[in-house]
Amino acid sequence: MTxxxxxxxxxxxxxxxxxxxxxxxxxxxHVYRRTQEKDYYxxxxxxxxxxxxxxxxxxxxxxxxxxxxxxxxxxxxxxLMGDVYEDWGERFAxxxxxxxxxxxxxxxxxxxxxxxYEKRTEKKWLGNRYKFVxxxxxxxxxxxxxxxxxxxxxxxxxxxxxxxxSQVSGFSVLSFENQLIHLCGHLAFQxxxxxxxxxxxxxxxxxxxxxxxxxxLFWKEAQSSRLYKSCYFTLFLCQKLGLNIQTIxxxxxxxxxxxxxxxxxxxxxQFLYDPRKHPLxxxxxxxxxxxxxxxxxxYWYAWAKRPQN
Numbered sequence: 429m430t431x432x433x434x435x436x437x438x439x440x441x442x443x444x445x446x447x448x449x450x451x452x453x454x455x456x457x458h459v460y461r462r463t464q465e466k467d468y469y470x471x472x473x474x475x476x477x478x479x480x481x482x483x484x485x486x487x488x489x490x491x492x493x494x495x496x497x498x499x500x501x502x503x504x505x506x507x508l509m510g511d512v513y514e515d516w517g518e519r520f521a522x523x524x525x526x527x528x529x530x531x532x533x534x535x536x537x538x539x540x541x542x543x544x545y546e547k548r549t550e551k552k553w554l555g556n557r558y559k560f561v562x563x564x565x566x567x568x569x570x571x572x573x574x575x576x577x578x579x580x581x582x583x584x585x586x587x588x589x590x591x592x593x594s595q596v597s598g599f600s601v602l603s604f605e606n607q608l609i610h611l612c613g614h615l616a617f618q619x620x621x622x623x624x625x626x627x628x629x630x631x632x633x634x635x636x637x638x639x640x641x642x643x644x645l646f647w648k649e650a651q652s653s654r655l656y657k658s659c660y661f662t663l664f665l666c667q668k669l670g671l672n673i674q675t676i677x678x679x680x681x682x683x684x685x686x687x688x689x690x691x692x693x694x695x696x697x698q699f700l701y702d703p704r705k706h707p708l709x710x711x712x713x714x715x716x717x718x719x720x721x722x723x724x725x726x727y728w729y730a731w732a733k734r735p736q737n
Contacts, residue, residue: 453624454520461518476517482571490598492539501527502599510595512632523572530577554581554730579610582723585653604637605646609655616658620714622703631666647681654719657684661691687716
């Protein structure tokens with residue numbers, strides 16, 4: 429089986445497997461699972477222990493969601509564990525991301541508060557308008573739950589069709605197509621390729637489910653959600669790292685060709701190694717990856733006007 433780690437030695441070899449690199453991109457658990465390198469065992473073990481603690485918490489919450497008949501989707505890391513990541517210690521997760529309708533937010537808030545979660549106070553702006561954060565202290569650590577009522581700030585996605593049962597009882601996950609759009613949009617549109625473990629999620633997700641994804645529907649929804657470039661270019665990176673999806677990319681609609689051309693020049697292995705060390709390229713990617721110039725203007729205007737902490 430082709431794996432992303434087997435193809436990534438095209439990165440600068442002197443730094444590729446450095447602990448700093450792996451830790452910064454939250455890949456220590458993955459590398460331990462692939463290599464069984466004893467130096468990485470403590471990181472894998474800590475992730476496994478924490479993820480099982482969170483799983484136990486989610487199962488309690490899920491029981492109440494079932495009783496109340498509330499649909500809540502797990503997103504990102506915990507939507508993939510037990511499925512894409514069969515080993516719960518492989519994938520790092522700092523918090524839990526979930527999606528719920530605005531109408532049912534108050535019900536979920538009551539359930540979280542019943543289990544000891546407190547709502548954080550945050551100053552709102554365009555970037556976090558649809559997110560609400562709850563936190564629970566457990567010993568010396570804490571569990572943070574980020575509750576989303578919309579996946580992206582720029583456009584609501586139709587996500588109700590095709591929901592599937594999660595590996596965690598009581599929760600759902602998005603359809604294959606919407607889940608992939610969200611993973612790509614989160615990595616590219618929202619976070620400008622800052623962390624490679626998010627790219628690993630997409631690589632492994634597509635590797636596992638590419639024959640079950642309705643690609644015509646995927647590209648149609650990616651365009652209508654104004655996330656086409658995020659999806660296309662992220663999948664292009666996965667293909668460059670060894671994922672066999674050449675036909676999928678070849679048959680994709682041809683959109684934003686000039687932007688895609690520039691992105692291919694800018695986003696090389698050196699950039700992915702540490703995007704923050706390339707601030708000009710980082711800024712260019714942040715603008716080029718958006719499908720709409722208007723979305724760029726809206727974002728930067730809101731960012732300039734955002735409330736300061």
